[in-house]
Amino acid sequence: MELLYKILFYISGFIIFWGMIGYPISIKLIGKIYKDRKLGKDYSYQPTVTVMVVAHNEEKVILNKLNNIIELNYPKEKIEFLVASDNSTDKTNKIVKKFINEHPDCNITLYEVKNRKGKTNAQNEAQKHVTTEFLIMTDANSIMDKNSVKELMASFVSEDIAYVTGKLSFINQEDNEISNAEGSYWDSDLAIREVEARIQTITAGNGALYACRTKDYHDFSPIRSHDSAMPLYYALQRRRAVVNNDALVYEKAGEIIEDEFGRKVRMNRVILKQILPDIRIINFFKYKWYPYFYFGHRTCRYLLWISHLVLFVSNAFLVTHSLVYVLVFIGQAVFYLLALLKMFTKSNNKYMTLIYYYCVTVFAQWVGVYYIITGKAKPFWEKAETTR
Numbered sequence: 037m038e039l040l041y042k043i044l045f046y047i048s049g050f051i052i053f054w055g056m057i058g059y060p061i062s063i064k065l066i067g068k069i070y071k072d073r074k075l076g077k078d079y080s081y082q083p084t085v086t087v088m089v090v091a092h093n094e095e096k097v098i099l100n101k102l103n104n105i106i107e108l109n110y111p112k113e114k115i116e117f118l119v120a121s122d123n124s125t126d127k128t129n130k131i132v133k134k135f136i137n138e139h140p141d142c143n144i145t146l147y148e149v150k151n152r153k154g155k156t157n158a159q160n161e162a163q164k165h166v167t168t169e170f171l172i173m174t175d176a177n178s179i180m181d182k183n184s185v186k187e188l189m190a191s192f193v194s195e196d197i198a199y200v201t202g203k204l205s206f207i208n209q210e211d212n213e214i215s216n217a218e219g220s221y222w223d224s225d226l227a228i229r230e231v232e233a234r235i236q237t238i239t240a241g242n243g244a245l246y247a248c249r250t251k252d253y254h255d256f257s258p259i260r261s262h263d264s265a266m267p268l269y270y271a272l273q274r275r276r277a278v279v280n281n282d283a284l285v286y287e288k289a290g291e292i293i294e295d296e297f298g299r300k301v302r303m304n305r306v307i308l309k310q311i312l313p314d315i316r317i318i319n320f321f322k323y324k325w326y327p328y329f330y331f332g333h334r335t336c337r338y339l340l341w342i343s344h345l346v347l348f349v350s351n352a353f354l355v356t357h358s359l360v361y362v363l364v365f366i367g368q369a370v371f372y373l374l375a376l377l378k379m380f381t382k383s384n385n386k387y388m389t390l391i392y393y394y395c396v397t398v399f400a401q402w403v404g405v406y407y408i409i410t411g412k413a414k415p416f417w418e419k420a421e422t423t424r
Contacts, residue, residue, distance in 0.1 A: 044350040083114070177423055181285065203285070206288065232329050236329070238329075240334065248266065259305060261306075268313055274322070298417070298420060301407070304400060341401035
């Protein structure tokens with residue numbers, strides 16, 4: 037049994053280390069090797085575009101969003117707007133209809149989804165009414181930079197680029213310890229994606245702002261999210277999903293842990309399938325860098341929930357065998373105790389907050405797995421109010 041515990045200890049430890057430390061460091065080093073490889077842009081490329089805004093009960097922010105998108109810096113004759121209202125029961129539809137009547141020259145359409153099945157289903161239904169060459173999707177609570185559409189389109193310099201995501205920036209990152217923790221995590225993730233995009237393709241996008249060719253759109257299952265589904269779908273076609281950090285979009289990060297926890301639980305509604313979503317991606321000869329990117333950036337992180345448990349339990353059985361195991365076990369115990377201390381004392385210590393935030397993220401994975409096993413995972417959710 038000792039051998040089994042050691043195997044479990046080192047495998048789980050490696051997964052945690054590689055996903056959170058090893059892979060980000062390796063990507064930084066690989067990025068330096070490929071420092072001369074850059075993503076091209078062609079600003080003369082200005083195809084017809086539909087900007088789709090998906091909304092469910094967004095009466096608080098939908099007017100700001102509408103005023104935002106009609107001011108985008110793109111030829112008016114080449115841009116259309118489509119609001120996909122996912123069975124909204126508040127004043128969202130009324131506000132959109134009134135705005136359309138007041139701006140008859142802006143080519144805005146409201147598509148009302150009759151049965152609420154979530155964001156992806158709303159996109160699937162509304163997309164069938166799109167006639168432009170490209171489709172840009174954005175959230176109701178996201179504010180797009182005036183040049184974001186121009187930037188996204190400029191990135192489609194070749195047919196092999198099938199998906200382009202923008203750069204999400206949190207406007208309240210410094211306002212709150214929780215929003216700061218989320219912002220810090222997101223900044224590190226953006227750095228990884230920038231290198232992945234330059235070398236080949238990213239492993240996940242950003243739901244606040246992204247674009248694809250209308251002809252390349254695929255009807256994904258409503259339980260899935262475009263953030264993770266689209267880059268994988270195109271990668272398996274040996275096409276590229278890239279990020280344009282000049283295509284800016286702004287949002288508020290969650291300011292209370294309940295909002296962030298709920299959001300992360302929803303993000304993990306298909307976590308078990310995402311660990312290895314398709315056996316084909318392990319083919320290094322065919323997909324080149326992508327298997328390496330996916331294992332480090334996705335698989336390892338999607339295994340954190342079970343890896344932390346296995347590491348702790350196997351370590352407990354090994355503490356009598358070596359001082360190393362004793363020290364690691366003490367380190368784990370202190371780590372979790374600091375998270376609990378933060379939760380009960382509401383300390384403002386920066387490092388305790390980061391540890392607490394990380395533990396909440398891992399626990400959210402456990403809840404996501406529980407929902408999957410019990411059949412409670414749903415394609416829709418209630419929005420986080422502090423992000424509005």
